[in-house]
Amino acid sequence: MTRRKRSGAARPDRGPSASGARLWTWLMLPGTLWMTGFLLASLVLVATLAFGTTDPLGNPRFGLDFDNITTLADPAYSTVLLRSLGYALLTCAICLAVAYPVAYTIALHGGRFKNALIAAIVVPFFANYLVRMYGWSVVLSDDGPLLRALRAVGIADEDTKILQTGAGVVAGLVYGFIVFMIIPLYAALERMDTSLIEAGRDLYGGPLRTFFFVTVPATRQGAAAGCVLVFLPAMGDFVSAQLMGGPDQIMIGNLIQDKFFQGQNWPLGSALTMLLMAALFLGMLGYLRRTRKDEAEAAR
Amino acid sequence: MTRRAERRPRFAIAVTVLFFALLYLPVGVVVLFSFNAQKSLTVFEGFSLRWYEAFFHDDVLLDSLGMSLQVSLVAMAGSLVLGVALALGLVRARSQLGSFAGLVMLVPLITPEIVTGVAAMLLFKGTGITLSTGTVMLAEITFSISYVTVILRSRIAALNPEVEEAAMDLGATRRQALRLVTLPALLPTILASAVLIFALVFDDFVLAYFTTGVDPQPLSVRIYSAIRFGVQPTINAVGTLMLLGSAALIVLALAIPRLFGRRGGLDLLSGK
Numbered sequence: 398m399t400r401r402k403r404s405g406a407a408r409p410d411r412g413p414s415a416s417g418a419r420l421w422t423w424l425m426l427p428g429t430l431w432m433t434g435f436l437l438a439s440l441v442l443v444a445t446l447a448f449g450t451t452d453p454l455g456n457p458r459f460g461l462d463f464d465n466i467t468t469l470a471d472p473a474y475s476t477v478l479l480r481s482l483g484y485a486l487l488t489c490a491i492c493l494a495v496a497y498p499v500a501y502t503i504a505l506h507g508g509r510f511k512n513a514l515i516a517a518i519v520v521p522f523f524a525n526y527l528v529r530m531y532g533w534s535v536v537l538s539d540d541g542p543l544l545r546a547l548r549a550v551g552i553a554d555e556d557t558k559i560l561q562t563g564a565g566v567v568a569g570l571v572y573g574f575i576v577f578m579i580i581p582l583y584a585a586l587e588r589m590d591t592s593l594i595e596a597g598r599d600l601y602g603g604p605l606r607t608f609f610f611v612t613v614p615a616t617r618q619g620a621a622a623g624c625v626l627v628f629l630p631a632m633g634d635f636v637s638a639q640l641m642g643g644p645d646q647i648m649i650g651n652l653i654q655d656k657f658f659q660g661q662n663w664p665l666g667s668a669l670t671m672l673l674m675a676a677l678f679l680g681m682l683g684y685l686r687r688t689r690k691d692e693a694e695a696a697r
Numbered sequence: 698m699t700r701r702a703e704r705r706p707r708f709a710i711a712v713t714v715l716f717f718a719l720l721y722l723p724v725g726v727v728v729l730f731s732f733n734a735q736k737s738l739t740v741f742e743g744f745s746l747r748w749y750e751a752f753f754h755d756d757v758l759l760d761s762l763g764m765s766l767q768v769s770l771v772a773m774a775g776s777l778v779l780g781v782a783l784a785l786g787l788v789r790a791r792s793q794l795g796s797f798a799g800l801v802m803l804v805p806l807i808t809p810e811i812v813t814g815v816a817a818m819l820l821f822k823g824t825g826i827t828l829s830t831g832t833v834m835l836a837e838i839t840f841s842i843s844y845v846t847v848i849l850r851s852r853i854a855a856l857n858p859e860v861e862e863a864a865m866d867l868g869a870t871r872r873q874a875l876r877l878v879t880l881p882a883l884l885p886t887i888l889a890s891a892v893l894i895f896a897l898v899f900d901d902f903v904l905a906y907f908t909t910g911v912d913p914q915p916l917s918v919r920i921y922s923a924i925r926f927g928v929q930p931t932i933n934a935v936g937t938l939m940l941l942g943s944a945a946l947i948v949l950a951l952a953i954p955r956l957f958g959r960r961g962g963l964d965l966l967s968g969k
Contacts, residue, residue, distance in 0.1 A: 425794060432843075435817070436813070439816035442816065498709035498716075499716050502713040521721065524724065531924050630809055635811065670816075
C-alpha cells in the first residue's frame with residue numbers, strides 16, 4: 398500500500414512508468430504461462446480423469462462417470478483414508494511434542510550456537526529422503542541399534558518390533574518431516590517476548606504452568622504453521638509405509654502409487670488423488686479459520 | 698542473549714540431546730556400513746572400500762548419476778531464468794496477472810508431491826509424450842520455479858526501490874537500471890538459490906519417480922528400487938556420497954551471503 402503511494406509520487410510522468418509496468422508484465426509472463434500450462438492443466442487433467450473409465454484394454458477413457466467416486470465409498474478405501482489421517486495426525490502430535498523442547502532449548506538457551514544448531518538440523522534434512530529413510534529403517538530394524546539398546550535396559554523384550562508395524566510408519570513420517578515443525582516453532586520462539594516468561598515466573602508459575610499458559614499461547618501460530626507443513630507431506634507419503642510398515646499399514650499414497658504403476662487403473666488413481674486433496678483441503682480450511690480467528694483477536 | 702538467571706530447562710535439554718542423537722544415528726549407520734567389509738548391516742566386520750569400488754563399476758548406477766546431474770543442471774538453469782523474472786514481476790507489477798501468478802506459484806508448495814507427480818505424469822501421457830530424461834527436467838523446472846520465486850520475492854521486496862529510481866534519474870532506462878543495479882544486488886541470493894535448487898532436484902524422488910522413463914532413471918529412483926529388494930551395501934556407498942554432496946551444497950548455499958559480505962542470501966534459518 399505504502400509503496401504504491403510512494404512510487405506514484407516519485408514518477409508523476411506517465412510515459413516511463415507505463416513502460417515500466419509493461420516490462421514487469423513481460424517478465425512475469427513466461428513463468429506464469431509455464432506454471433499455468435504445466436501445473437494447472439495437469440491438475441485439471443487429474444480432476445477430469447477421476448470421472449473417467451478404463452476400456453477393456455486397460456486404457457484410460459475420459460467421461461462423466463461416477464463409478465470411481467462410488468468405489469471410493471468402499472470400506473476398503475475409507476479404512477485406508479482414515480488410517481492415513483490417523484497416522485498423519487499422530488505424526489503432527491509427536492513432532493509437536495519433540496519440536497517444542499528442541500526449538501525452545503535452541504532459541505532460548507542456544508546462545509551463540511543457535512545458528513549452528515539450526516543448521517545442524519537443516520543440513521541432514523536436505524540429504525536424500527530415501528537414503529535417510531533407509532538408514533532410519535536400519536536403525537529401527539529388529540536387531541538394529543535402537544531395539545538392542547532398549548532390550549539392554551529392559552524396556553523391550555525379544556518380541557518387540559518397530560518395523561512392520563504402524564509405529565514404524567509413524568516413526569518414519571516423524572523422522573522425515575519433523576524439520577518442518579522445528580523451523581517455524583524456532584522462528585516463533587525467537588520472536589517471542591521473553592519477558593513474558595519472566596512475568597510468568599514472577600507470578601509463581603512453575604516451569605510447566607508457565608510453558609503451557611505463556612509460551613504455548615504466544616507461539617501457537619508457529620505451531621499451527623508447523624502442523625500444516627508436517628501434515629501435508631505426511632498424508633501424501635508412500636515411502637514410509639512401504640519401508641517401515643507391513644501390507645496392512647498402507648496409506649493413501651501407496652494406494653495411488655499402486656493404481657498408477659501396478660493396477661494400471663488411472664481413473665481410480667485420479668479419484669484417489671482427488672480424495673487426498675479433498676482431505677487436505679478440509680485440513681487447510683480448519684487452519685485458515687483458526688489463524689483468521691487469531692488475527693481477529695490480535696486486532697481487537 | 699541468554700539470561701543466565703533463568704534456570705536451565707533440564708527436560709528440554711535432554712529431549713534436544715536425544716533428538717540430535719536420533720537425527721544423526723541413521724545417517725551415521727549408512728556412512729559406517731558403507732565401509733563394512735561384509736554385506737551385513739548390523740555387524741561391522743572390518744574396513745573396506747569394496748562397496749565404493751562396486752559403485753564405480755556399476756554402469757547402471759553411473760548412468761543414473763549422470764542423468765541426475767544433467768536434470769539438476771537443466772532444472773536449475775531453467776527455473777532460475779523463469780523464477781527470477783517471475784519474482785521481479787510479482788514484486789514490482791501491480792496487475793491482475795500478478796495476483797494470479799502469485800497464487801499459481803504457491804500451488805506446488807501446498808500440494809503433496811505425489812499429487813503434482815501424478816498430475817505431471819498424466820499430462821505427459823495424455824499428450825502422447827514418452828516419459829524420459831526430458832520429462833523429468835520439465836517437471837523439476839515447474840517445481841523449482843516456486844522455490845526460486847519464494848526465496849527471491851522477500852529479497853526483492855527488501856531492496857530499496859529508490860536506488861533504481863536514482864539510476865533512472867541519472868539517465869538509465871528501466872531495463873538498464875534492472876540490469877546494472879537490481880540484478881547485481883540480487884546476485885548473492887540468486888547464486889544461493891541456484892545451489893539450493895541443484896541440491897533439491899538432485900535429491901528429489903517423488904516427482905522424478907512419476908515422470909521418469911525406463912532407462913536411464915534418476916539416481917534416487919534407482920536407490921528406491923534397490924532398497925525395496927532388501928540389503929544392498931552398494932546403496933550405502935552411493936548414499937554416503939550423496940549425503941556428502943548435499944551437505945556440501947547446503948553449507949555452500951548458506952555461506953554464499955558471507956562471501957558477499959552478508960548481503961542477501963538465503964533466509965532459511967529465520968523460517969520465513
